[in-house]
Amino acid sequence: xxxxxxxxxxxxxxxxxxxxxxxxxxxxxxxxxxxxxxxxxxxxxxxxxxxxxxxxxxxxxxxxxxxxxxxxxxxxxxxxxxxxxxxxxxxxxxxxxxxxxxxxxxxxxxxx
Amino acid sequence: xxxxxxxxxxxxxxxxxxxxxxxxxxxxxxxxxxxxxxxxxxxxxxxxxxxxxxxxxxxxxxxxxxxxxxxxxxxxxxxxxxxxxxxxxxxxxxxxxxxxxxxxxxxxxxxxxxxxxxxxxxxxxxxxxxxxxxxxxxxxxxxxxxxxxxxxxxx
Ligand SMILES: Nc1ncnc2c1ncn2[C@@H]1O[C@H](COP(=O)(O)OP(=O)(O)OP(=O)(O)O)[C@@H](O)[C@H]1O
Ligand SMILES: [Mg+2]
Numbered sequence: 001x002x003x004x005x006x007x008x009x010x011x012x013x014x015x016x017x018x019x020x021x022x023x024x025x026x027x028x029x030x031x032x033x034x035x036x037x038x039x040x041x042x043x044x045x046x047x048x049x050x051x052x053x054x055x056x057x058x059x060x061x062x063x064x065x066x067x068x069x070x071x072x073x074x075x076x077x078x079x080x081x082x083x084x085x086x087x088x089x090x091x092x093x094x095x096x097x098x099x100x101x102x103x104x105x106x107x108x109x110x111x112x
Numbered sequence: 113x114x115x116x117x118x119x120x121x122x123x124x125x126x127x128x129x130x131x132x133x134x135x136x137x138x139x140x141x142x143x144x145x146x147x148x149x150x151x152x153x154x155x156x157x158x159x160x161x162x163x164x165x166x167x168x169x170x171x172x173x174x175x176x177x178x179x180x181x182x183x184x185x186x187x188x189x190x191x192x193x194x195x196x197x198x199x200x201x202x203x204x205x206x207x208x209x210x211x212x213x214x215x216x217x218x219x220x221x222x223x224x225x226x227x228x229x230x231x232x233x234x235x236x237x238x239x240x241x242x243x244x245x246x247x248x249x250x251x252x253x254x255x256x257x258x259x260x261x262x263x264x265x266x267x
Contacts, residue, residue, distance in 0.1 A: 035232035038170050043159075053226040058142025062149060062166055079139065 001025055001110060003067050003090055006046065010104055012069060013093040015076060016084035023066040023090065027112055028105050030098045034059055041065060046110065048098045052076045057083040057091075066090070071098045127155075128188040133173055135181040135202065138226075144185055145169040155189070161262060164240040165194055168258050171233035172198040178223055179203060180253065193242075196258040205248040212238065212246070 004021040007014060014021070026044030031037050032051055041047060043064040049056060052074050060068050067090030070076055076084075076091060084091040094101050121127050129151075131144040149166045157165075169185065176183035180202025188195045205211045212234050219229025238244045243259035 032227055033230040033232070034174075034227040035171065035230045035236060038167055039232065039236050049227075051227045053138075055138060055141060055226055055228075058146070059170075062142055062146050062170055 001108065003046070006105070006108065006110070007092060009108060010094065010096075010101065015070075015091040015093055016081050017067070017088050017090035020067070020088050020090045025066045025110055028102060028110050029065075029112075030102050038063065046105070048101055050074060050098070052080060054079040054083050056080065057087055057089050060089045061087045067092055069094050069101060071096060071101055126188060126190050128186065131185045131187065133176040133183040133185055133198075133200070135177060135179075135183070135200075137177060141174060141177045142170060144173050148187055152189075152194075157189075157194075157262070161194070161260060164260055165196070167240045168237045168260070169196060171237050172196070172256050172258065174228065175233055175254075176200045176202070178219065178228060183253075191262070193262055194260045196256075196260075198256045198258075199253065200255075201253045204250040204252050205246075205254055206250050208246055208248060 003023045003025050006025060007021060024044060025046045027042060029037060029041040029045045030048040032049050034055060037047060037059055041063050044066050047060060047065050047068045048071055049068065050072060052070060054077060056068055057080060069092045071094050073095045133144055145166055148169050149162055152162045152165060180200035183198060183200030186197045210216055214235045215231040217229040217231035223229050237258060241258045242261045245257040248254040
């Protein structure tokens with residue numbers, strides 16, 4: 001499924017990287033530990049996290065993730081937004097918790 | 113890169129490059145690993161190998177950023193293997209066996225808030241390498257040698 005479709009269906013806010021919403025989402029990963037995401041996420045995953053610091057963009061770039069959703073209505077740092085634009089990483093926001101959002105993604109057919 | 117240097121590398125079947133990593137520079141953290149990954153992709157190295165190199169270089173790079181003052185990462189690719197040596201000037205590691213344990217971390221509260229400090233970095237480097245050596249001297253620095261074979265089955 002394209003990221004764009006997920007953004008629409010789950011009402012995600014687009015914070016940065018809107019030119020990459022055509023990215024194909026292969027699955028999802030939810031974690032707030034960067035080493036865990038580096039070790040276990042896969043290319044094309046949509047990453048759900050509470051983290052708002054700019055290092056999340058470096059992780060998503062290296063792992064070629066489809067995008068990042070910052071959950072719980074948290075706001076990313078300014079440098080994070082700037083870096084997401086620069087690296088063309090879709091940075092999205094949701095009011096939902098990681099648990100709720102993962103459930104909804106599962107319902108859409110986006111699995112591990 | 114100089115043409116003469118490139119020609120020499122081609123004859124020797126060896127591509128090498130040295131990268132500088134600055135301590136505490138979270139703004140550029142991850143850039144070296146991403147550059148190496150992009151290079152390997154361009155050369156056409158299999159994705160399973162790139163994946164392991166990316167994990168190992170990222171974790172080594174981040175440890176220099178988090179704990180050391182300054183470091184270099186030397187990368188070398190031959191038809192048989194990829195060798196990465198990361199050498200830093202910093203506090204060093206007193207008890208390497210302890211540092212290698214999963215979950216052990218001296219990351220500060222601030223670093224943990226950014227998502228670091230799971231104590232998974234060094235164990236993940238080891239898991240993803242075919243050869244791994246770590247040496248350290250307190251108050252001087254730490255050196256890692258990571259080798260990943262191009263034909264390895266290690267996952
Ligand atoms: N280059 C280094 N210089 C000094 N100390 C280091 C270095 N690399 C690792 N250490 C020490 O070893 C510990 C374990 O490192 P490791 O990479 O496994 O976990 P971490 O960095 O604490 O957390 P994570 O990598 O999961 O974010 C660190 O907390 C630190 O005390
Ligand atoms: Mg680490």
